[in-house]
Amino acid sequence: VHAASQRNQAGSSWIAKAVVFALSATFAGVLAGWALGFAGSVLSFDARVAVASVLGIVAVAVGAMELGPRPPRVLQWDAETPQRWMNVGALRWASLNGSALGTGATSRIGFWLWYVIPIGAFLLGSPVWGALIYGIYGLVRGWSVWAFLLLPRRLGMGGDAFGLWLVTHGELSRVVVATQLVIVGLVVVIVVGM
């Protein structure tokens, strides 16, 4: 299976795979945000404000807990993207993987702050704003693959050492995104309440 997968991953340059991955992630994010914004526009403004005011308080509470010693478990599919995609060809794999990670919902999300993206896109009730917010997520998620490809060489590290370096900064990431969640919650409560 491994050999077959390797055969399927061969034949395309890593640049082509990285570009397809990044473009797919960005496109998937834009599309998901547009759809959520469109769906949200069906709800009345008052209903969206009411939901946002409740979720703003929830965001502050969850963010504060995430900063504590026992962060609440994130509701998520705790999984990677399917292994069988390795067998569909290099560029299709890049496209499927990019699409899945550019939306994020079907794989490990890791942080409660992720929920701000789809919920925010929905509650703003605007396809354009939704596409912009979710598109930024897809763009960052997709194009950061270039950091994996280029930074280790520039830093004189091996790919594995770079991956390990990233994982050892997981705690810092948790603090940063949890603080951001508290800030988002506070701003939403203030803006919606005024």
Add this chain to the structure above:
Amino acid sequence: LGMRLDRPKLLAFGLIAGTLVGVLIRLASSDEVWLVVLLGISAALVGLAQQTLP
């Protein structure tokens, strides 16, 4: 630009860029725009933070 970026320079650039962006947004903003900016920053932060997931 051929410039070597160390930490103080990065911090200075970050502060200047952040201030400029903040002023521009404030000049042209409604509450909705503020929220979109905040959510956009959040989206970028999550995308970056997820790179540190095992």
